[in-house]
Amino acid sequence: MKNIFHDLKSFLILWITQSFSALGSAMTNFALVIWIYQKSGSALTTAMLAVCSYAPYVIMSIFAGAVSDKWNKKTIMLVCDSFAGICTVIIMILLKNDCLQVWHLYIINSLNGLMNTVQQPASDVALTLLVSEKYYQKTSGLRSLSNSLVNVLTPVFASAIMAFAGIEAVIISDLVTFSIAFVVLLFFIEIPEIKKESTKTESISQSVRNGFLWLNRNKGILWLMLFLSAINFIASIYESALPVMILSKSSEKVLGAVNSCVGIATLIGSIIVTFMPEPENRVKLICNCLFISMSTENFMLALGESPVIWCIGAFCGWVCIPLMNANMDVIFRTHIPTDIQGRIYSLRNTLQFFTIPLGYFTGGFLLDNVFEPFVSGFAGTEKGDGASLLFFVIGIVGVVICFVFSRNRHIHKIK
Numbered sequence: 001m002k003n004i005f006h007d008l009k010s011f012l013i014l015w016i017t018q019s020f021s022a023l024g025s026a027m028t029n030f031a032l033v034i035w036i037y038q039k040s041g042s043a044l045t046t047a048m049l050a051v052c053s054y055a056p057y058v059i060m061s062i063f064a065g066a067v068s069d070k071w072n073k074k075t076i077m078l079v080c081d082s083f084a085g086i087c088t089v090i091i092m093i094l095l096k097n098d099c100l101q102v103w104h105l106y107i108i109n110s111l112n113g114l115m116n117t118v119q120q121p122a123s124d125v126a127l128t129l130l131v132s133e134k135y136y137q138k139t140s141g142l143r144s145l146s147n148s149l150v151n152v153l154t155p156v157f158a159s160a161i162m163a164f165a166g167i168e169a170v171i172i173s174d175l176v177t178f179s180i181a182f183v184v185l186l187f188f189i190e191i192p193e194i195k196k197e198s199t200k201t202e203s204i205s206q207s208v209r210n211g212f213l214w215l216n217r218n219k220g221i222l223w224l225m226l227f228l229s230a231i232n233f234i235a236s237i238y239e240s241a242l243p244v245m246i247l248s249k250s251s252e253k254v255l256g257a258v259n260s261c262v263g264i265a266t267l268i269g270s271i272i273v274t275f276m277p278e279p280e281n282r283v284k285l286i287c288n289c290l291f292i293s294m295s296t297e298n299f300m301l302a303l304g305e306s307p308v309i310w311c312i313g314a315f316c317g318w319v320c321i322p323l324m325n326a327n328m329d330v331i332f333r334t335h336i337p338t339d340i341q342g343r344i345y346s347l348r349n350t351l352q353f354f355t356i357p358l359g360y361f362t363g364g365f366l367l368d369n370v371f372e373p374f375v376s377g378f379a380g381t382e383k384g385d386g387a388s389l390l391f392f393v394i395g396i397v398g399v400v401i402c403f404v405f406s407r408n409r410h411i412h413k414i415k
Helices: 002-007 009-040 043-070 073-096 102-130 133-165 167-188 204-217 219-249 252-275 282-294 297-303 307-318 321-335 338-353 355-375 385-405
Strands: none
Touching: 002 009, 002 133, 009 043, 009 073, 009 102, 009 133, 009 167, 009 219, 043 102, 043 204, 043 219, 043 338, 043 355, 073 102, 073 167, 102 338, 133 167, 133 252, 133 321, 204 219, 204 338, 219 252, 219 282, 219 297, 219 321, 219 338, 219 355, 219 385, 252 307, 252 321, 282 307, 282 321, 282 385, 297 307, 297 385, 321 338, 338 355, 355 385
C-alpha cells in the first residue's frame, strides 16, 4: 500500500484538487440550469445551454488533439483553466449587476467548450504520463469515484448554498476551488513530456490524417467509440428530459434527490471497479453494463409515478456506468500509443460526443413540440407526462442499440 501511494503521489495530489474544482464547477452549472428553467420555463431553452457547450467541443476536437500532442500539457491545462475562471468571474459580475441574460450563458458556454477541445485531451494524456500501466484500472476507478462524489454532493451543496446565500455564493465557491487547483497544478505538479521527434515536423492536417489512419487500422477502437456515440445520444435526451419531468411533476428537492441517487450509484460502482480484479473480457463487461443501464432507468422513469421509483431507477441505471467507463479507459490507454493519444482522444471526442448536443437539442425539441403537445390531448394527463412517454421511447431505442453493437465482430477482437 505504501508503494502505491509513493508511485501515485503526483496523480493523487492532482486528482484531489481537480476533483474539488470539478465540484465547484458542477455546482455552478446546476444552479444555472435551475436559474434558466425558472426564467424561461422551456425545455429547449434549458437544453441549449448544454448544446452550446458541446457543439464547439465536438466540431473543433479533430484539430485540437493534434495541437495537444505538440504543446506542453501543463501549459495547456493552466491556460484553459485560467480562461474558464475568467468566464466564471464574468458571470458573477453580470449577476451582481442584475444584467445576466440567457444568451450571455450561451456565449460563455460556447467559449468554454472551445477551450475544452484542447484541455481535455491534454489532461487525459497527462494522466497517462503520471501513472504506470499497472495502475490504470485503479486510477480510472478513482476518477470515477470523484465524479460520483461530485454527482452526489452537487445538488446537496448547490441547493443548500442557494437557499441560504443565493446563486452568487455558489459561484464564489466555484472560484475558490478553482484557485486552489490552479495553484497546486502550477507549483506542485510536474508532468513529463513525451519524446515524439517523428511528429515535430508534421503539420496539423497531417497529424489529423494520421489519427484517422490509425483508427481505420484499429476498427475495434473505432466501433467502441461509435457504440458510445449512440449511447450518448440516448443519454443526452435523458438529461434534457429529466429536469423537465421532475420539476413539472414534483420539485427541486426531488430533482436533487434523484441526482443524488445517480451519484450514490456511481459511487458504489466506482468503489467496486477500484478494488475488483481485472476482468477476463473487458469488452463483454462494457456491453453488459450498458445493456443494464439502458434496460432499467428509462422504463422506471417512464412508468413510475413516485419519487421513490424514480430514485430506484436512477440507481439501477447508473451503478454499472463506472465499470463501463473504467474498462473503456483502460482499453484506450493500453491500445493507443502515448505519443498520439492526444489526437486519438480528440477524434474520439468528435466521433463519440458529437451526438450529445444533437441529443440535448432533440430532447428539448421533442418535449416542447411533440411529446408534451401530444399527451395534452388526452384526458387526465398533466405537464411532464410527455417526458415520461419520451423516456419509454428512448428506453426501447437504447436496448436495441446495445443489442446491435454487442454483436459487432470488430469490437470483440479487442484483447
